[in-house]
Amino acid sequence: MSESNAAKDPSSRTRGKAPGILPGLLQGMVTTAKSALRPTHTAEYPHAEPTLPPRSRGVIALLEENCTSCMLCARECPDWCIYIDSHKETIPATTPGGRDRQRNVLDRFAIDFSLCMYCGICVEVCPFDALFWSPQFEYAEYDLRDLLHEKERLGGWMATVPPPPALDPAAAEPAEVTAANRPERGRP
Numbered sequence: 730m731s732e733s734n735a736a737k738d739p740s741s742r743t744r745g746k747a748p749g750i751l752p753g754l755l756q757g758m759v760t761t762a763k764s765a766l767r768p769t770h771t772a773e774y775p776h777a778e779p780t781l782p783p784r785s786r787g788v789i790a791l792l793e794e795n796c797t798s799c800m801l802c803a804r805e806c807p808d809w810c811i812y813i814d815s816h817k818e819t820i821p822a823t824t825p826g827g828r829d830r831q832r833n834v835l836d837r838f839a840i841d842f843s844l845c846m847y848c849g850i851c852v853e854v855c856p857f858d859a860l861f862w863s864p865q866f867e868y869a870e871y872d873l874r875d876l877l878h879e880k881e882r883l884g885g886w887m888a889t890v891p892p893p894p895a896l897d898p899a900a901a902e903p904a905e906v907t908a909a910n911r912p913e914r915g916r917p
């Protein structure tokens with residue numbers, strides 16, 4: 730066979746390499762057998778509940794009592810999918826000669842989960858700990874409009890928010906605790 734004919738014949742290219750194929754083939758079969766015997770990690774949802782990490786981003790819960798209607802979360806939301814309405818209420822002075830105070834009253838707080846991209850910015854920026862992540866994810870709807878959760882529904886998710894993780898015993902003492910424990914000036 731001429732040199733050009735040998736290049737066209739595929740069997741002539743593999744003929745000299747046959748001993749190298751068998752170990753590779755056996756190794757592949759051993760790997761397949763090992764994988765087949767290993768326990769599966771796939772949860773057959775919805776027949777089996779998946780085990781999710783406690784900090785999974787499933788849905789956002791609202792603790793209404795903590796919300797001051799400061800609008801920070803709505804302003805920072807990149808998708809503009811948080812809707813807040815509030816009004817001011819006057820609280821009469823409690824002491825004679827005192828001044829009346831004003832406070833915001835939350836009328837509406839809604840998140841449109843059909844627009845939300847689960848970035849978590851709203852939860853991070855809230856200065857009053859009014860928003861929390863819940864791992865609950867079973868709220869799919871047939872109609873996109875039903876993914877607009879009003880404050881009553883957002884408040885209902887609070888029951889599914891996991892407790893915060895325990896403090897790290899090796900962590901440094903918080904600065905405010907150190908400051909509170911510092912002796913007053915002029916005292917030993």
Ligand code: SF4
Pocket residue numbers: 805806807808809810811840844845846847848849850851852
């Ligand atoms: S998670 Fe992100 S996109 Fe969703 S409501 Fe919060 S800030 Fe907006």
Ligand code: SF4
Pocket residue numbers: 795796797798799800801802803813854855856857858859860
């Ligand atoms: S940032 Fe927090 S306190 Fe301010 S409006 Fe949003 S949820 Fe309420």
